Amino acid sequence: MTYKAVVIGGGPGGYVAAIRIAQLGGKVAVVEKDKLGGTCLNRGCIPTKSLIAAVDKLKTVEEAAEFGIEVGKPVIDFGKVQARKADVVEKLVGGINFLFKKNKVKLFNGTAKIKAPGVVEVENNGENQELHCENIVIATGSSPALIKSLGYNGTTVITSDEALQLTEVPKSMLIIGAGVIGCEFAHIYGSLGTEITMVEAAPSILALQDKDISRRMQTIFKKKKYSIKTNVTIKKIEEVESGIQAELENGDIINAEKALISIGRTLNIKNIGLEKLGVELGQRGQIVVNDKMQTNIKGIYAIGDVVMKYQLAHVASAQGIVVAENIMGKQSTMDYSAVPSCVFTSPEIASVGMTEQQVKDKGIPVTAGKFNFMANGKALSMGEGEGFVKVVTNSKTDVVLGVHIIGPHASDLIAEATLAVKNGLTAKNLAATIHAHPTLAEAIMEATENVHGISIHG
Template sequence: MVVGELAHERDLVIIGGGPGGYHAAIRAAQLGKNVTLIEKDQLGGVCLNKGCIPSKVLAHGAERLAAARQDENLGIHAASLDFEIGQLLNYKNQVVKQLRDGVEGLCKANKVELIKGNAFFLSEDKIGVESEDHYEVYRFSEAIIATGGMPVKLSGLPDGNRHVLDIWSISDLAEIPEHLIIFGDDYIALEIAMAFQSFGSEVTLVLKEEDFQFDASINRELNRILKKSGISVVKAQTLKKVLSGGNVTVDLSGPKGMKTVQGSHFFYSMGVQPKLENLGVNRLGIKLTEKGFISIDHTGRTSIANIFAIGDVTEGPQLAIKAIKQGKTAAETICGRKSENDFTFIPHVARTRPPIAYAGLTEKQAAEQGYAVGVGEFSLAANGFASILGKKEGLAKIVFDKESDLLLGVHLIGNGAVELISQGIQALEMAAREEDIKFPSYPHPSMNEALLEAAEAFKGEAIHSIPKKQKVKV
């Protein structure tokens, strides 16, 4: 076929079937658009097939294994406790397939046209799609780019070595490393560290920075928990070299000079870069940011009015929740609704043991922005329901402006943190003040009470916290 000889007419074309892409497709279909969704690999994208879901299965397996070891405290005795990582991987594959089939069923139920192939722009209103030896051209009214991202690669690593793993390959590892060396300080690195420690691996976690990127109080508690669990943390290190033969040798450089760590496997998590190669955005002249992401406005619109971009091809947190929100916003804008993105209070979550969740400003960030900062902090060791569960590690911290009592940030580490952060986000979005957090009745006993007592601690009124000693001037 000669390009341009025949083009199939379409209303809305979405390139990429990840969480942002398929949410956009279904929302646009709900609003009356005829939608064509093009995916060259598998529906659900990286999140479902290689990232979010597989890694959370590992985290869940680790949590269940750790819980089983504590069941004797409840009088539950097991004759033996064995763990087979191969069976966990089979479960992961089942979950992924079930969810992927569900996405396909939802798309078909909403009459979204699904096309498998590699799509690329030919002009501002036309794309080509290749699938094996088949080629078609489509003319569109609007398009959404949702091609996602791929792991940032560390230079100088040995290629094709099964002992060197990135964020896509780690969830397929069918053996338990004797000693897993991890380079990275994001939520993925933390989740993998705690999961494989629970599975029986010795774990060394290497940070590029001087500490984790959480609020200072969360960092202190997290470092304590990591030390207690036996995970070695090496901070402020530059990765110099990774050698892999039968084992892995990692050369590091830090404030105290060179350091060498030897292990059986090496895993690194350095973020995601936009997947734009061969898409044709340069041919169209779509504006990019300095870091190579597609530049968009608050609706997801690019520098070409009828083309939108969502997810990891755009700047901002590299999270599926960002892509999902952007996808819905882009679809609604295309369909004539007033909609926009604002990620000021986007939640950040780590499915660690215990989990971490936060939204809004840290204490340090609030001070840097000029607020008169006040905080309320409550330890889960004093929470009744945490005692029942035997999960007393962690804390709740709330950041306020002392002059107005305005809520600025919510930071949680402990059992139930991921679920509880939604209450904090809603309060942040509604510009809540201290009294708005303290006034409602909270279920008892529950982890929710930790948020109440953190708010009460802001002015020294938490019931289950020992009063701090007051310095008296003479």
């Protein structure tokens, strides 16, 4: 049996690619060594959002008195929180299995190795099977990055994988790395009562965000009594009776029950046959692809984290669709001009396009407009007035080059901004669009008005 394509990896890139190939009439197989859904569904996006949903409910109860609703002190049953998370994940994994059957996608459980172009060997419990195909799609994803000197052991020194499986809320946690993953876990466990200390080598937390956003989030975290140490690295971590003891390069000592390593991710590309095939790799070890997601070897494609364009589930899915269309004879290319990214803290953060500094670095004349949620009727009614919308434009053309939001439902609001950046809309285009009242989206309208200094409420 020859397949139109064999997809290695059933994450948000791989399973989407496979389903689209099947929808377009191709016979397709997926090889997955674990559960369908990949990191995103099983150890990333979905389980973290389930835990965040729980702490958001906790916040609602804790703040109920401000709305005139008296309730008793909430009691956290962390076992039930974790059980609900597992249930959500199980339902979504089951959903992908259903979609595979519906679209006649063949699933092989096991570890894949590319023996030659068009030949994939699947090993499962010591038994090997060869799959023959016209095309191969590498969608093997990534795993949490580890620094051996930090003493990772999976119990007191952990990664995000173990942080999602804890059976008890730690009394204290040292978070190494204050990027997206570190900040989301700070929000989760800090909200549950864990004493949080964050150590970041960069000058600020969320260093890739617009500076105004990262500064505001750092201020919010400090108000929550999180200890934040930037511009410093960990020298060593030792196990002690109470958990761990970390020594920083500046000599500071930190004691905590757990240490969470959240310094990024490493690519899952070892032992899948790339070296023998001569697949080109980049300086950071990533698989090099063109805008059609093709490698330098005919009939072999790569998508998702392994190509290191953006390590985001929705980008992997978009790449999967591009791959599927190219395999099935259509001409499709990736466009990274408007990629939204979200941080599910409280308040949420969402961004699309360039930061103000990136625009300046390119020598483009820049004008930014900002509007605070404190002046938005819906936000105040919700008790969520913290944060703002910032719109970055080209001063000469008025085209929106970036939008950065910190505030309530930022991850939902960014969709309008992404559409604007994708289609080259101007600030005046957005400002002239009637937005329903009272809604959070009005903050985007007012921020674009503020680009020209005519915001009514700003």
